[in-house]
Amino acid sequence: MKSITLFSLLLLLISSCSKDDTVVQPTPSESMYFPSNTNSIWETKSISSLNWNQSAIQPLKDYLIQKNTKSFVILVNGRIGMEEYFNGHTSSLEWEWNSAGKTLVGTTIGIAQQENLLSINNKASDYLGTEWTSMPLEKENLITVKHLLTMTSGNDDTKQYVIKPNLTYVADAGTRWAYSNIFQKLTDVLASASNKPFEIYFNEKIKTKIGMDGFWNNGLIFKIYHSNTRSMARFGLLALNKGKWNNEQVINESFFNESIATSQNINPSYGYFWWLNGKPSYMIPGQQTVYQGNLVPNAPVDMYAAMGANDQRIYVVPSKKMVVIRMGDASDPANPNFAVSGFDNELWEKINAVIN
Template sequence: MRKILSLFVLSTLFSCGSDDSSTPSTPEEQMYFPPIGSTTWETKTIESLGWNQSQVQPLLDYLEQKNTKSFMILHNGKIVMEYYFNGHTASDTWQWNSAGKTLVATTTGIAQQENLLNINNKVSDYLGTGWTSEPLTKENMITSRNLLTMTSGIDDASDFVITSNLTYLADANSRWSYHNVFQKLMDVVAAASNQTFETYFNAKLKDRIGMDGFWDNGIIYKIYNSNTRSMARFGLLALNKGKWNNTQIINESFFNESITTSQNINPSYGYLWWLNGKNSFMIPGEQTQFTGFLVPNAPAEMYAAMGASDQRIYVVPSKKIVIVRMGNASDPSNPNFALSGFDDALWIKINAVIN
């Protein structure tokens, strides 16, 4: 059974107009940011946007059928849709899985703008030599940028990030491979800032945009957990290229790098962000180049945080929308990949509402 948290009419915006037919059109709405430390979050209606109300129920039915726990759409920062399914509530936390990689990328960028590190420097400058089991000459080729772009060349046979598993497979920059070794960036930030990663992340990112949540030690790597609105807050920061209200949390140039093709092997990958609209893409666990867009039915400009079991943040700048989906895997037989056919099928349903 689904619980509808909010789908409100902002009647004061629509019922208090002038009788004068020559009244000028309403100025473009400013981006809204929910207050820090408050549960208040302004809303708007589907009708006010001219979206298709009749297609909402098919979307919700599909989400519920596909094991969704929560779903949100923001427009210009305001909540248009917010639904919870199967007993999940607005206060419940859920794991981001690999969608949380984007939190690590953003925190790394903040550390760079504070001159604590440089992503083009080798990882051993911060962690010391011997952080892998590679020959020293090969280890010293690996930069933090390689960890951000999945081009470290470290063998991806095991997802367990322990030194004995971090063995040589290819030179850095020569191979794209989705691998949990990205989490060594957390160690780089911790060493560079002289504090735990979580302490730095909380002070520089989480608390500044009003997220809740925590990092826990998952079976394979550290996983971020939060409620749905906190995931939406980070999506709103991403929509605004690292700016929250009047404060630039992460500088725009680094964020733009993050959502731009980061290497010449997998054009659909930035700094731990997935990118739509490129000519080809690769998927976790394979070295195949697939032709076409990552999510053909989604807008070409979309960038996304994607995690196993279909944890999603979709960002579409021209439409000023952020979409969040949390839950169990849409297909329980294929829960372990960041990408799935669910994305394309879901976007058919979303398009029917928003277009």
Template sequence: MPKTIYNLLILLLFASCNSETKIPTTNTDSYFPPLTGTNWETKSIADLNWKQSAVQPLLDYLQIKNTKSFMILVNGRIVMENYFNGHTANTNWYWASAGKTLTATLTGIAEQEGFINLDTKVSTYLGNNWTSLALNKENLITAKHLLTMTSGLEDLDNGDCVTADCLTYKADAGTRWAYHNVYVKLQDIIAQATNQTWTNYFNARLRDKIGMDGNWITVDNNSVYTSTTRSMARFGLLILNKGKWDNNIILNENYCNTATTTSQNINSGYGYLWWINGKSSYHLPQSQLQFSGSIIPSAPNDMFMALGKNDQKIYVVPSKNMVIIRMGNAADNSNLALSDFDAVLWQKIRALYQ
């Protein structure tokens, strides 16, 4: 066999083997809306070969469940965008705890810029006595513990108070998972490390780079983001694309992958302030109980989520190149981050494409 033909066959065999094992990390059909203006490409239900008959039952359910806005993106294009009860595309609404993921993202950006290290103790940035703990226990707490809800701190005010006198010892850092607003100390860490205000750094490094609107407000000692629905969708699209916006890397892919997978060995359903679906067990906010199975069994196993009080939702589904947004009041009375609403909602979403 001529040498050139032999070499060609070897190359073809190598490429064939690679094509079976290589998993693409980005979707070449991904679309990113312009940073300014209202233009945003759409894709119809018919274009996707989805079921038009499933649209109205979904909208009816959203309507009766106190929804204000709902969006579905596929490959970055709008498939559904609906507003209810007087809410409009220009109306701001609060993200509640879904906005924790914004803090997680800025933490990753600050790390990649060399301002912080996740394994460094918090007191390096904030000084001693930022809690009421003995210094030997306080010094166990790193930035990563704040990201993963494993600080070991207990708050005497149900997780809302983050002043030093409220932050008391419950367990050594890294040994206990507990949902807590102490994560906002990451915003103080970033402000100290960058010598900028949290808002200025957030706007320059994230908001303005992906065309978001909105602002931070303080509610019950907690920093809460408010924005339009499309801005929430822009953020979801950034994370779907592993931190890349068009040709710009906003957040490095390694951090993005780590943030959206299990982050510790206590709660499999939690990453860096993101909720992770499809695991064998999970914990819920305000509980130390472990539950078996996936958080939302009716949703795709590869989905990860930003979830906030009164059913603020960002669902990101890589296998479907899909981002779903829900803003509104609580679907049923007053809901924390998760409720039965998620399960039923996903049954109706899946009816669109199954």
């Protein structure tokens, strides 16, 4: 009796694996998509194919309009799931990145290091010459390129214009985190190290490689990048893929991973110009206060973001293979911000209603 039972079980197993009754295997995960650098074609995904909540789309759009948004894009696996333009803005119009463009500068510095043109551990004065600040020389010599990347140079952050008289000593480099426009000196570091104007080097190493449009202009305080929304999305897609575009590693992955990790022990939510979610505390521009908790509680904990004044945003979420772009005027004109604000948390509440 036992042998008959075993034989019957064997027949059942063989039958279940026959060609007429094949076990359905899980669908392989969708491949990452990169838009062409030579035409305007960009693959899209429908709301239904993404299993998003259709009823939450209009409340998200209403919120974006209410908050003075000009453009909004969500990419999933590189494909456009949502692309909206408001208040007369269009896909061809360019807009300012403000401090979100700092991540472009940091990435360009990383490329120069991988080409052995510089080392971020070297003194900034190796590239800028001595007495590029108004600090005592022994304090100036403490400042490395990495300190400029991490907002820990120790200069007076209350003075916005990056001119020598304003670059004065407050603390030893590496001992104080303070959001400051001194980062702009990195463009001079790059120009000195590469023997090319910063813009030329950037265009060669990033802009052309990933098919961006746009330009740098010399703003009142520092260089500001302007581009259309899809170009901002292209850089976000590069960031999602840890510096890889199609089959080319544009920026060394190890450097990029450094960029999106805590860069110093003072503000754990700051990398190399990238803002990091999911850390135990954070600081914000213009203050020395340490706030407890995640940078953006409603956003995924693995999110990293490029943030610029008036709520220019690139949110990158590896766990969802997602990039979110927001460009526009300040969400709250009465209280403009330089980086993270309450807007981020409110926006992610609306996004979550769509994607979850």
